[in-house]
Each structure stands twice: as C-alpha cells, then as structure tokens.
Amino acid sequence: MRIALFVTCLADTMFPEAAKATVRLLERLGHEVVFPTDQTCCGQMHVNTGYPKDTLPLVRRHVRTFDPYDVVVAPSGSCVGSVRHQHAMVARRAGDERLASRAEAVSSRTYELSELLTDVLGIEDLGAYYPHRVTYHPTCHSLRMLRVGDRPLRLLRRVRGLTLVELPAAEQCCGFGGTFAVKNADTSTAMLADKIRHVLSTGADVCTAGDVSCLMHIGGGLSRLRAGVRTVHLAEVLASTEVS
Template structure:
C-alpha cells in the first residue's frame, strides 16, 4: 500500500521521533511511505479558537498534498489531527470553500486514519513484531476516544508487543487537562485535571505512559517530570517501532 504520512505541527517541531517511528514501522510492514514536502498545519488550532475562515488555505493545502489518487491512505500519529481532517475540514469547506474544495475534502477524509486505525482496520496488523520489555500504561486521548472512536485498537496493538508488561490505567478515559488552548486559558482547571491523571499514572508503577497524541503526552510528561516520578512518556508509534535489534529506536524513554 502507498501511504501518505502527515507529520503534524507538534511532530514537526517538538516530537519528530514519533513521526520517524511511524515511518519505520509502516516501512517494516512492507508499505511505501510518501512524505509530501509542502505539508503544513491541519488548521485545528485555528478552528478551535474561533478562526474558521483563516484555515481555508491550510485545508486546501492538505487536499493538494494528499489528494493524489496514487496515495491509498493517509496516516498521522495523532488522533487530534486525524479528527480535525475527518470532521473540521468538511465544516470549513462547506462554509467557506468552493465545490472543488468540498469535493477534495470528501475524497481525502475518506482515506485518512490515525495510526492504530490504519494498522488494525485497514492493514489488519495487530502483532507488528514489536519488542518492548517494560512496564507500560496507556492513556486514551480525548479526540481518539470520543471523536474517532478508536476503541481498544491501541490496547490490542500493545497487548501483542513482545516482552511488554501492560498495566491498566485507573480512570483512563478521564481527560488529562491539556485540550490545546484550554490549558492556557483555564490553567487552574487544567492543572487540577493533570494532577488527577498523574496520580493515576504513578499508581500503576509504569516505566512508560504511552498515548497516540504527542500533545497529551507533552502535558502529562511535563507533569511527571516536575514531580520527578521516574515515569516517562512515549508515543505509541515508538513502542510499536521498537524491536529486539533496535530496542530504543529514536527514543530515550527509559534510562
């Protein structure tokens, strides 16, 4: 399969290892990766803060970069951005776009997936040959859980990882408190929500807390670092990309 890889803003600027791990994993599974060089932001942050007309060029750019019929599927290591492409892009195109943009958005959103969705639903791959001999807990991010409804797909992938000690996270479906600009505009509430999440993560005794969104991991990881918990955060893609020969490919999660 020929798969277009969307890096996302956070992946590009702060967490490139999650993007690299996605490419390594899918290539190892025998698929051809395409990385359009002119890709930009999906526009989610504009829409979420009320600027719905401004991301029209970003939506148009996404369609231009990934709408090629030779690209069978589009993947991103982010439930948040996948949710934006699948839901917000259509709203923007309908309100401020033209017929060509609306048609392009419909075509591209139909083949856009978050990583666990692509692996399980499209590629039929649950055991991806990963090896990660550490205690891990999984945080299901809000967009992946409530917007994309990925369900237990990430957990199914993690359970198939050789050597892993996967422990259940108490109150897993509770928000970590990030929510993009929510964490900035409502800092006290966000911090209280994060404190609850940190208590639950630390209570598992996990070496690593993983998720499918770097944004939530950034928020949780910052909190874990400040309390010197000893628990690190690591994107799901990086765990799935790890093997016996490349045990910590592109990561320093566990020291």
C-alpha cells in the first residue's frame, strides 16, 4: 500500500523521531511511505483560537496536497481530529462547498497511526520488542474526537518484552491543550501535576501516547522533577525491534 505521511508541525520541527518511527514501522510492514513536500500546518491552532478565516488557505493547501493519495497517516490524534472535524466546517462557513466536499473526502482517508494499523491494515502484532515498563496516556483528541478506544493498548499488549501498567485517571487531560497552557498557565500546571503524580504511581519508566504535544507537556514536567521517567511516542515503541 502507498501511504502518505502527514508529519504535523510539532513532529517536523521538534520531535522528528516520532515521524521517522512511523515511516520505519510502515516500511517494515511492507508499505511504501511518501512524504508530500507541499504540506504545512493543518490550521488547528488557528481554528481553536478563533481565526477561521486565516485557516481557510491552510485547509485549501492541505486538501490540494493530500487529495491524490488513497491513504494518509499522521502520528497525531490532535491533527487528525482537526482534519476530520474542522476542515470541512471551515470551508463550509466560508461558503466554499466544493472545498468542503473535497476536505471531507480527504478526511475520510486520513488516519491516526493506531487506527491505520488496526482498522485498515488489520494487524496488531507488529513484531515489536521494547523491554520496558510502560504506561499509556490516552490524549484528549484521540480519546474524545477520534474515539480510538483501546486500539493503542491492543498494539502495546502485543509488544514483546513490554510490561504495560494501567495509568490511574488516564482519561483526565494532562493540561496542555495547545494555547490553553499559555492562556491558563496556573490551571494547566495544576492539571499537569495531577497527571505526573499518576504516571509516577505506576512505577513505569516510560510514558507513551499518540500525540507529541501531550508528551512534550508531560515530559517537561517529569524532567523538571528529575523523575527518571521518559516520554516516548507510541510510534517509537511500536517501531522498536530486538535488533534495532
């Protein structure tokens, strides 16, 4: 299968290992991964902060860039959520019904990584090996917008050497929320403290998730505490093998 990688801004600029791991994993499974170089921001930040008009050119560019591909994957529940739930809405509110229809078509072929692996490729045992004690944080957009459910957990349970430990109050937000963390810093910090307390209670040495944005927030808090717990994107865990 030929799969287009929607890398996302944050992965591209700050956490490229998550994107590289996505490519390694899919290529190991026998698929061709292509990187459309015209891609840019999906516009989620613009919509969420009240600038839909500024989002419209980004929606047009995203649709134009990914329209030629039958399958698109992103290592980000947040950005996939924006593509599915915001792009057509932005186009429709701007009076561009043709763009809205094209955006809906592209969004119907766009998947978060765990969705692609389980629902499209029909595989859960990826031949991964990751000898660590791991806890999983289900990010808000993955949990509530995409409703990925237990797909990431099913994948993690099939990783050899991995001990999966349940995260208490896992469904609670970590407090990042994009610009929420900037505009509501005190509340965000309090939410992060709760999340970190729950992560540390598991005794895990790795906290994983499907969004680098949340991992950045959680990882920053853990590093300031010098807790010795790492944050690792789900793609990196699944791409690991005994020989890597």
